[in-house]
Amino acid sequence: MSAMSPRTDQDVLETWQILDVLSALVEKSLVVYEEDANGAGRYRLLETVRQYGNDRRLESGESTTLRDQHRAWCLELTESAGPHLHTGDQIAWLDRLDTEHDNLRAALEGARAAPGEDETLLGLAGALSWFWHLRSHLAEGRGWLEEALARMAGMAGTTPARARALQGAGQIAFYQHDYVAAQERLAACAAAYQTLGDRRGYAFALIYLASATAFCGDLSRSRALLQESVARWREENDPWGLGMALWMLGCSIVNGRAEMDEDAAALPLLNESAVLLRKTGDRWALAAPLHYLGVIAERRGDHGQARRLAEEGLALSRAVGDKWRIGMCLNELGRMALAEGEGGWADALLAESETLWRNLGNQDRLAWTLLHRGHAARQENDPTAARACYTAALTLLLDVGIDARLAETLDALADLAAEVNESDETARLRGAARALHGPTPGDGDEGVLLPEAMMMTRDEAMAVTLSLADAGEDR
Numbered sequence: 001m002s003a004m005s006p007r008t009d010q011d012v013l014e015t016w017q018i019l020d021v022l023s024a025l026v027e028k029s030l031v032v033y034e035e036d037a038n039g040a041g042r043y044r045l046l047e048t049v050r051q052y053g054n055d056r057r058l059e060s061g062e063s064t065t066l067r068d069q070h071r072a073w074c075l076e077l078t079e080s081a082g083p084h085l086h087t088g089d090q091i092a093w094l095d096r097l098d099t100e101h102d103n104l105r106a107a108l109e110g111a112r113a114a115p116g117e118d119e120t121l122l123g124l125a126g127a128l129s130w131f132w133h134l135r136s137h138l139a140e141g142r143g144w145l146e147e148a149l150a151r152m153a154g155m156a157g158t159t160p161a162r163a164r165a166l167q168g169a170g171q172i173a174f175y176q177h178d179y180v181a182a183q184e185r186l187a188a189c190a191a192a193y194q195t196l197g198d199r200r201g202y203a204f205a206l207i208y209l210a211s212a213t214a215f216c217g218d219l220s221r222s223r224a225l226l227q228e229s230v231a232r233w234r235e236e237n238d239p240w241g242l243g244m245a246l247w248m249l250g251c252s253i254v255n256g257r258a259e260m261d262e263d264a265a266a267l268p269l270l271n272e273s274a275v276l277l278r279k280t281g282d283r284w285a286l287a288a289p290l291h292y293l294g295v296i297a298e299r300r301g302d303h304g305q306a307r308r309l310a311e312e313g314l315a316l317s318r319a320v321g322d323k324w325r326i327g328m329c330l331n332e333l334g335r336m337a338l339a340e341g342e343g344g345w346a347d348a349l350l351a352e353s354e355t356l357w358r359n360l361g362n363q364d365r366l367a368w369t370l371l372h373r374g375h376a377a378r379q380e381n382d383p384t385a386a387r388a389c390y391t392a393a394l395t396l397l398l399d400v401g402i403d404a405r406l407a408e409t410l411d412a413l414a415d416l417a418a419e420v421n422e423s424d425e426t427a428r429l430r431g432a433a434r435a436l437h438g439p440t441p442g443d444g445d446e447g448v449l450l451p452e453a454m455m456m457t458r459d460e461a462m463a464v465t466l467s468l469a470d471a472g473e474d475r
Helices: 015-027 047-060 063-084 090-099 101-113 118-134 138-151 160-175 179-196 199-215 219-236 239-256 261-280 283-299 303-320 323-339 343-360 363-379 383-400 403-419 423-437 458-471
Strands: 031-035 041-045
Touching: 015 031, 063 090, 063 101, 063 118, 090 101, 090 118, 090 283, 090 303, 101 118, 118 138, 118 160, 138 160, 160 179, 160 199, 179 199, 199 219, 199 239, 219 239, 239 261, 239 283, 261 283, 283 303, 283 323, 303 323, 323 343, 323 363, 343 363, 363 383, 363 403, 383 403, 383 458, 403 423, 403 458, 423 458
Parallel strands: none
Antiparallel strands: 031 041
């Protein structure tokens, strides 16, 4: 058939004919057949053939129709995948979306370029938000979601697609540690779901809204939002939603506890969460309460149980492919190894997580990892490597702007100076740490803290920090 001739019903293949045609094209080396690790087959065109076919498509005048059909297929795929992403079928569906990711990108590009397709773009981006999150396409996913939301900023009222896109944008912003933006998007998401009367959507929006609110400093409101979410999910009798809400409530207690007794309040919440999420088959979600159960176990001195829980969380996260959570699990295991004096093993774990944080562009977690790699180097009697790690962490923390973490790193450098009897440098660093975040653990050392250091201003402390960062070794 000529590429320019009109299509007829005779041009449409029956389903049973497709495999024969594909097999013939493979034999002629026009199409390539490949199998993935699970044995699933897939056909693809050679690039030259694909480009030739695309040129003929443009000449045929059917480009718009075919593009619309392709976008509709992609939207149907993502909508079909959604219910499976929190079940035992999670990995198979994530793998399928990964396989089709280039197709999905093409559909997004097509919706961006086509007039009047902003709503399609919003729907497709929102449907992909969990995939982008779980498979660590955080920057790409948030970029598409924010663009789609901006294009629909002037729309009247709200729609389920907009609410879902707000949820995705806010959730990814949270995992990028952009808590102010996360809070803004998730508050708008919760309001949208309330307007729509979507009880489950609203209850889920509260979970991450509460977490972003806590990181923005309002702990009491965060706790109230989580308690509301737990109550709503109990009413819905939804194991996955309840498990997620219980995890985050338990997490908030563990992270914000004022007394050890609060761990006792978190424990039943996290245990119930783990039981519920294990039953759903959602590996990604299950890893979360296991992490905090491990934190409690370690605080109570059960280091073997803490490590077992952390290792299970790491295995679950690796299976899903969530680099953010893999990095968190590696950091936790590395910290445990340090506490047990296993500096070499700690460094191996932290080196892997350092690579992940660099790839994700997460400066906050990267700085934490470098700080602890410095501790590992000190355990292994390598002060040069330790200093390089500490100064690299300082450089990152200057951009992140967390005084407490800067002080912790300065104090680590002071410890390093003290180990080689550099008393003046030790005093200077202790003073800078104190100026940034109050008294440091070294303040009581005999003859360490000089009067001049004790009176150091914050500006002077920052000058010390900048000079150290400028002199640090490149990594």
